[in-house]
Amino acid sequence: MEYFLDLFLGGLTRGSIYALIALGYTMVYGIIELINFAHGEIYMIGAFIALIVASVLTMYGLNMISILLIASIVAVIYAAAYGLTIEKIAYKPLRKAPRLSPLISAIGMSILLQNYVGIAQTKDFIPFPNLIPEFAFLAPYKDTIRSSEFMILITTAIVMVFLTLLIKFTKIGKAMRATAQDKQMAMLVGIDINRVISFTFVLGSSTAAIGGVLIASHIGQINFYIGFIAGIKAFTAAVLGGIGSIPGAVLGSLVLGWTESFATGYISSDYEDVFAFSLLVLILIFKPEGLLGKSTTQKV
Amino acid sequence: MLRKKSFILFVLITVFTGLMFMGCSEDPATEAVQKKELEPIRIGIAGAHTGELASYGLPTVKACEIIANKLNAKCGIGGRKIELVIEDDECKPEKATNAASKLVGEGVHMVVGHICSGATKAALGIYKSSNIPLMSPSATNPPLTQSGDYPNFFRTIASDDAQARVEVEFAVKTLKLTKIAVIHDKGDYGKGLAEFAKFFLENEPAAEVVLFEGITPGAVDYSAIVQKIKHSGAEAVIYGGYHPEASRIVMTMRKNNMKTIFISDDGVKDDTFIKVAKEYAEGVYATGPKDTSTNPLTIEAIELHKQAYGKEPGAFFLNAYSAMLAYVNAIEKSCSTEYADVTAALRNEWVATPLGIIKFDSRGDAIGVGFSMYQVQNGNYVEVE
Numbered sequence: 156m157e158y159f160l161d162l163f164l165g166g167l168t169r170g171s172i173y174a175l176i177a178l179g180y181t182m183v184y185g186i187i188e189l190i191n192f193a194h195g196e197i198y199m200i201g202a203f204i205a206l207i208v209a210s211v212l213t214m215y216g217l218n219m220i221s222i223l224l225i226a227s228i229v230a231v232i233y234a235a236a237y238g239l240t241i242e243k244i245a246y247k248p249l250r251k252a253p254r255l256s257p258l259i260s261a262i263g264m265s266i267l268l269q270n271y272v273g274i275a276q277t278k279d280f281i282p283f284p285n286l287i288p289e290f291a292f293l294a295p296y297k298d299t300i301r302s303s304e305f306m307i308l309i310t311t312a313i314v315m316v317f318l319t320l321l322i323k324f325t326k327i328g329k330a331m332r333a334t335a336q337d338k339q340m341a342m343l344v345g346i347d348i349n350r351v352i353s354f355t356f357v358l359g360s361s362t363a364a365i366g367g368v369l370i371a372s373h374i375g376q377i378n379f380y381i382g383f384i385a386g387i388k389a390f391t392a393a394v395l396g397g398i399g400s401i402p403g404a405v406l407g408s409l410v411l412g413w414t415e416s417f418a419t420g421y422i423s424s425d426y427e428d429v430f431a432f433s434l435l436v437l438i439l440i441f442k443p444e445g446l447l448g449k450s451t452t453q454k455v
Numbered sequence: 456m457l458r459k460k461s462f463i464l465f466v467l468i469t470v471f472t473g474l475m476f477m478g479c480s481e482d483p484a485t486e487a488v489q490k491k492e493l494e495p496i497r498i499g500i501a502g503a504h505t506g507e508l509a510s511y512g513l514p515t516v517k518a519c520e521i522i523a524n525k526l527n528a529k530c531g532i533g534g535r536k537i538e539l540v541i542e543d544d545e546c547k548p549e550k551a552t553n554a555a556s557k558l559v560g561e562g563v564h565m566v567v568g569h570i571c572s573g574a575t576k577a578a579l580g581i582y583k584s585s586n587i588p589l590m591s592p593s594a595t596n597p598p599l600t601q602s603g604d605y606p607n608f609f610r611t612i613a614s615d616d617a618q619a620r621v622e623v624e625f626a627v628k629t630l631k632l633t634k635i636a637v638i639h640d641k642g643d644y645g646k647g648l649a650e651f652a653k654f655f656l657e658n659e660p661a662a663e664v665v666l667f668e669g670i671t672p673g674a675v676d677y678s679a680i681v682q683k684i685k686h687s688g689a690e691a692v693i694y695g696g697y698h699p700e701a702s703r704i705v706m707t708m709r710k711n712n713m714k715t716i717f718i719s720d721d722g723v724k725d726d727t728f729i730k731v732a733k734e735y736a737e738g739v740y741a742t743g744p745k746d747t748s749t750n751p752l753t754i755e756a757i758e759l760h761k762q763a764y765g766k767e768p769g770a771f772f773l774n775a776y777s778a779m780l781a782y783v784n785a786i787e788k789s790c791s792t793e794y795a796d797v798t799a800a801l802r803n804e805w806v807a808t809p810l811g812i813i814k815f816d817s818r819g820d821a822i823g824v825g826f827s828m829y830q831v832q833n834g835n836y837v838e839v840e
Contacts, residue, residue: 158682158686161682161685161686162679162682165676165678165679165682166679168676168678169675169676169678169679172675172676173675279727280698280699280702280727280731281730281731282730282731282732282733297712298711298712301710301711370675373676374675374676374703374706375703375706375731375732375735376699376702376703376706376731376732378699380673384673384674384675385675388675415679416678416679416682419679419680419683420679420682420683420686423668423669424668424669424670424671424679424680424683425641425668425669427670427671427674427679428671
């Protein structure tokens, strides 16, 4: 039973890691129906920026909480700028092109950013300092859950609730939904869709950067390639949960995390990915729109 | 025009070499001297001396030449000069059999070579039926010695499974562990090592493999496999793979307050591992090649090579140098070049070589060559006894 609980918690953490990245994926898809393959790279860049800032601040001897805060803020700003720029360079010129073109452009952007960081920084693994302090109130449970895991869980929940509320109840959220439904109609009623799309990218990239800081602190090492694998898994999770749906991304991520964790725990880690992707295939056979996705008729 | 010139050159060379031989045999004085001398010890050298793998084979020729010249400058071994017979096999099994037949025909007493495992395997049978010992400086394929089919085969390089053997012996004999989890990264190198480790552990009555599993390299986290290791009750993990995954697994274990001993291979014995895992790397064991750079014999061998050829030696030079020294020692100790005497001496007499003080076990692997166990202590890999 204790073993089950350990695996359950492990899967929960792993799922939350996927979810932090999947949220941005699914939101961008929900608004402009573009699979932003460069999203994983934004996550990686966020982690690198945080590492640089944290290294500098540690030299000045700041305390851990303020380093975490400042590093996160700087990472978010940089990542948002990257997201905005990528959208302007790689996606906006292709907005009227066939749907395959921006997809290829996104893959190109992903490879470009990976190699840029690989060359400009390093291709080796580098250690990432543990920026998340040990919480005193978690001390009695430290064998069950670590504070970095706790932070990731909480942050995932907050980001999910925040994004849902933002899309449902704010003015920009309403504009986002309108853009998602019909770009031309939204333009006609006076919505600046360029602004809305830019905002979507900024928001998505910010969540990826936060994910980058927290996950890198949890794992303790980064390299230029982490965004790719995390991105693939997060994308899988987003599709599993129903791409475009915010709670779906979180649910899909958790299901994926638990599947992997239990498959490793009770069967064999050799087959971890086999089980994860078999599950994806099964779910998409019986529910092609994903767990929480809405089945939409193709617009003509 | 060029063809004509080279043809003339060729004819001239043939004529002159012919003359030289004629001169030799016609000179009664030389013949008399040769008759007074004892029969020379003929040592064959086989390996890739041309072709794309020549860089692996040529240093062996040089190593043997250095030692032969050094001994011949005095009076050889017990008055018998050393004569090297060099045959090229280009690392190709079909050429290796030809080379072997030629060496046998030349009446060599023993052979240093071949270089590549495939070529060595192809040639071994020919030497075996002629009772000629063969010592390879570079063939690492495990079955060459482990199959037990070739009592005439020796090597001065550790076989591919030597690391796994060192890991298992260290875990079972030195640390006295009984429950061991074997984890690998599903790659050729990692999985190969892990399978050897599992095999050796199963032959150890005291030890038990409680878990044998592959992980996915580059995965987001390894908490599930770490939980599984914990659940299995393993006292130690033997990991086959490279340092990025190893450091993640070690860090996850230590952060979960697991004190499980971590033993790995030379893919982990890398300073990047310590740099990334930092304080969590402390106490981790990893095997690595023995450090021989401070051995006076190594320094001497490299110095002799520089004097003779004006540059640093190439691949497997020290292994070949050691092989030659082992032969010389065996001949000196047994006062013989007979197969039975030489092989017995190789197995029983210790010899100081650049690789350390070695002799050979019953299957032909060098004892004392190969891998040492290192442990991370205060941020550095330190060799442990």
